[in-house]
Amino acid sequence: xxxxxxxxxxxxxxxxxxxxxxxxxxxxxxxxxxxxxxxxxxxxxxxxxxxxxxxxxxxxxxxxxxxxxxxxxxxxxxxxxxxxxxxxxxxxxxxxxxxxxxxxxxxxxxxxxxxxxxxxxxxxxxxxxxxxxxxxxxxxxxxxxxxxxxxxxxxxxxxxxxxxxxxxxxxxxxxxxxxxxxxxxxxxxxxxxxxxxxxxxxxxxxxxxxxxxxxxxxxxxxxxxxxxxxxxxxxxxxxxxxxxxxxxxxxxxxxxxxxxxxxxxxxxxxxxxxxxxxxxxxxxxxxxxxxxxxxxxxxxxxxxxxxxxxxxxxxxxxxxxxxxxxxx
Amino acid sequence: xxxxxxxxxxxxxxxxxxxxxxxxxxxxxxxxxxxxxxxxxxxxxxxxxxxxxxxxxxxxxxxxxxxxxxxxxxxxxxxxxxxxxxxxxxxxxxxxxxxxxxxxxxxxxxxxxxxxxxxxxxxxxxxxxxxxxxxxxxxxxxxxxxxxxxxxxxxxxxxxxxxxxxxxxxxxxxxx
Numbered sequence: 001x002x003x004x005x006x007x008x009x010x011x012x013x014x015x016x017x018x019x020x021x022x023x024x025x026x027x028x029x030x031x032x033x034x035x036x037x038x039x040x041x042x043x044x045x046x047x048x049x050x051x052x053x054x055x056x057x058x059x060x061x062x063x064x065x066x067x068x069x070x071x072x073x074x075x076x077x078x079x080x081x082x083x084x085x086x087x088x089x090x091x092x093x094x095x096x097x098x099x100x101x102x103x104x105x106x107x108x109x110x111x112x113x114x115x116x117x118x119x120x121x122x123x124x125x126x127x128x129x130x131x132x133x134x135x136x137x138x139x140x141x142x143x144x145x146x147x148x149x150x151x152x153x154x155x156x157x158x159x160x161x162x163x164x165x166x167x168x169x170x171x172x173x174x175x176x177x178x179x180x181x182x183x184x185x186x187x188x189x190x191x192x193x194x195x196x197x198x199x200x201x202x203x204x205x206x207x208x209x210x211x212x213x214x215x216x217x218x219x220x221x222x223x224x225x226x227x228x229x230x231x232x233x234x235x236x237x238x239x240x241x242x243x244x245x246x247x248x249x250x251x252x253x254x255x256x257x258x259x260x261x262x263x264x265x266x267x268x269x270x271x272x273x274x275x276x277x278x279x280x281x282x283x284x285x286x287x288x289x290x291x292x293x294x295x296x297x298x299x300x301x302x303x304x305x306x307x308x309x310x311x312x313x314x315x316x317x318x319x320x321x322x323x324x325x326x327x328x
Numbered sequence: 329x330x331x332x333x334x335x336x337x338x339x340x341x342x343x344x345x346x347x348x349x350x351x352x353x354x355x356x357x358x359x360x361x362x363x364x365x366x367x368x369x370x371x372x373x374x375x376x377x378x379x380x381x382x383x384x385x386x387x388x389x390x391x392x393x394x395x396x397x398x399x400x401x402x403x404x405x406x407x408x409x410x411x412x413x414x415x416x417x418x419x420x421x422x423x424x425x426x427x428x429x430x431x432x433x434x435x436x437x438x439x440x441x442x443x444x445x446x447x448x449x450x451x452x453x454x455x456x457x458x459x460x461x462x463x464x465x466x467x468x469x470x471x472x473x474x475x476x477x478x479x480x481x482x483x484x485x486x487x488x489x490x491x492x493x494x495x496x497x498x499x500x501x502x503x504x
Contacts, residue, residue, distance in 0.1 A: 008334060083364065115464075118387040125395025129367070132402045136360055144406060151403045155396060175464070 015100075018110030022099045026247045033246045034061040037287055044291040068242075071235035076139055079232070083137035088233065088240035091130035094123040095247040102254045103177050105264050105272030116177040117165060120255055124210070127248060128154040131219060134241070135229040146228025149298065150219035154210055156305040161206035163313035164199040167320045168192055168259045181263030191262040196320070200260045202313045204282075207252040209301070211245065214290035218298055253282035339379060345372030359405050367398050382462045 035050070035058065042049025050057030075084055101116030103109040113119055128150055135147020169175055171192070172183045184191050193200045209216040220228035230241045257263060257278035264271030296304070345368055352365025370393045377386035471479045 004334075080358065080360070083360065086364075113383075114461075115383055115387055118384070118391065122387045122391040122395065125391060125399075128399050129394065129402070132399060132406075133360070133364070136402070136406065148403065148406055151399055151406075155399060155403075158396070 015111060018100060019096055022096050022110055026095060026099070026243070026250070029250055030243045030246050031061040031065065033249070033283065034064060036284075037290075040284070040287045041291050044288070065239070068235055068239040073237060074232075074234045076232045078139040080137035080139075083133045084232075085237070087130050087134035087137060088237050088244075090133065091127055091244040092240045092247070094126045095244060095251060097123045098251045099247075099254065101177055102251075102258060103181055103263060104254075104275050105270070108264075108272050109178065112178055113176070115175050117169065117175045117180075117255075117259075120251065121162065121165065124248065124251060125154075125158070127244065130244075131229045134233070138229070138232040140232055142225045142227075142231045143229050146219045146225050146231070149225075150212070150229060152298075153212075153216065153218060153301060156302055157206045157209040157216075157309070160202050160305065160309035160313040161210060163310075163317050164196075164203040164206065165259065167196050167199040167313075167317055170317070170320050170324055171195060177258050177263070181258055181265065184262040185265045188262075191260065191265075193260040196260070196316070198312065198316045199320075200256075202309055202316070203256060203260065205304075205309060207256065208286060208289065209305070211248045211252055211286075213249070213286055215293040215296050216301060217290075217295060218301060223295075249283055249286060250279060253279045253286070256282050335379065338375075342372045342375035342379065345369065345375065360402070363398060363401055363405065366401075367394055370394055370398070380462075381460065382467075384462070384464050384467060 038060070039049040039057075050060040053059045053063050075081060098120045100110040101113045101119055103112075131150040132147045135143040135145075135150070138144075168180060172180050174180065180192075188194075212219050218228075219225075220230065225231070230238055233241060254275075257275060261278045261282075262274075263278075264275040266274035349365045349368030349370075349372060353362045353369065354365075356362040356365055370389060374386045374389040374394075377383070377389060
């Protein structure tokens with residue numbers, strides 16, 4: 001009986017509590033990021049952004065969320081009914097699993113897995129599948145084009161992303177986020193961004209492309225494909241895709257800060273504040289990019305990946321392996 | 329009730345995923361739904377790897393098969409839309425070879441099943457419900473030690489197929 005309590009009930013309780021905490025975090029973040037993104041956009045384009053609802057427009061995201069929830073759910077004629085509604089769910093659910101193994105503070109890990117990095121990479125790949133299903137089942141040519149773009153883009157950019165993460169795995173010798181954080185705890189210059197600057201650059205560019213953020217937001221490109229894969233979604237169908245996109249920004253920024261920016265390491269403040277600050281700093285950089293750079297053309301997008309990022313990341317990986325062997 | 333008996337319901341769940349996904353993949357009318365069935369099966373197999381205490385292979389299964397191979401299959405389905413109808417639908421009434429193809433597929437899968445079943449019955453290992461986890465280091469030692477020849481053979485096969493794909497691409501371009 002004690003065995004069952006120790007190996008079954010306790011971990012289960014732990015996981016349920018962690019999941020609840022992470023889902024709350026995701027939902028609150030969705031609200032905050034919507035507001036921040038619109039304010040940042042306004043600031044960059046020299047306009048006020050939302051300011052009517054509540055003080056400084058702070059209640060605007062709540063109003064938006066209420067509007068989305070109250071809207072009617074519409075399905076186009078000739079759409080595949082099961083896959084059409086499965087797609088937004090499939091896009092959103094893996095996010096919770098992706099945030100589980102990330103150490104948000106010294107004692108703030110949802111689920112300490114030895115293969116944490118691999119877990120995040122594996123489950124974040126499900127998003128592409130969701131985009132494909134959404135695009136195909138909508139029975140609409142814009143959606144289908146958006147899905148085709150999403151596949152080509154994410155399959156191409158997954159390679160440099162994996163290779164740059166592999167560099168960190170080589171230098172640390174582990175796929176556990178806690179070990180990676182521990183290896184960067186010897187002052188500022190032990191952070192991997194200084195050890196592996198090229199890997200960080202490649203990781204960040206590939207991550208922008210994987211999360212479909214501008215300048216790589218071709219799957220949804222409003223000006224050419226109306227809204228790409230989610231053209232036909234209304235109400236919470238669209239809301240879930242939207243929430244998933246913002247949550248993947250958090251996942252990518254969290255993984256980036258653990259792998260390259262020292263995780264929760266930092267002086268004076270306690271660890272989780274540092275981690276939160278780093279995550280939001282990366283997200284703000286992503287927003288800054290979005291409102292600064294124009295969208296790239298599709299052939300340019302693939303050329304950047306196949307002609308620059310993949311050879312560079314391969315060379316970086318080979319160099320890392322060589323240096324590790326020489327040092328040993 | 330001890331901990332080992334808890335494995336059975338989980339095993340049953342994965343088995344249901346595998347078989348249910350397989351039936352969907354075979355029975356579905358639209359190719360995309362069949363692909364979704366295949367993905368469910370792949371998830372079930374990943375779960376089986378987890379039960380075998382090999383989480384690395386389980387996550388790799390999801391990363392490679394679900395995240396890359398299934399997505400590329402999807403791409404292929406989207407690119408092969410027929411000119412006169414929906415993409416990925418198989419019309420049973422028109423196709424005259426439907427019956428004979430069904431017979432052939434049953435024959436082929438039955439042969440495969442018989443071979444696998446014979447191997448399992450002959451060399452059945454003792455069941456160990458909860459094993460210690462197989463670490464990545466152990467896997468690496470296996471791949472570079474006793475299994476180095478099959479490992480290299482597989483990489484050569486992959487290289488050949490990749491070179492072949494590139495070659496086919498070049499020929500297509502010349503023809504234009």
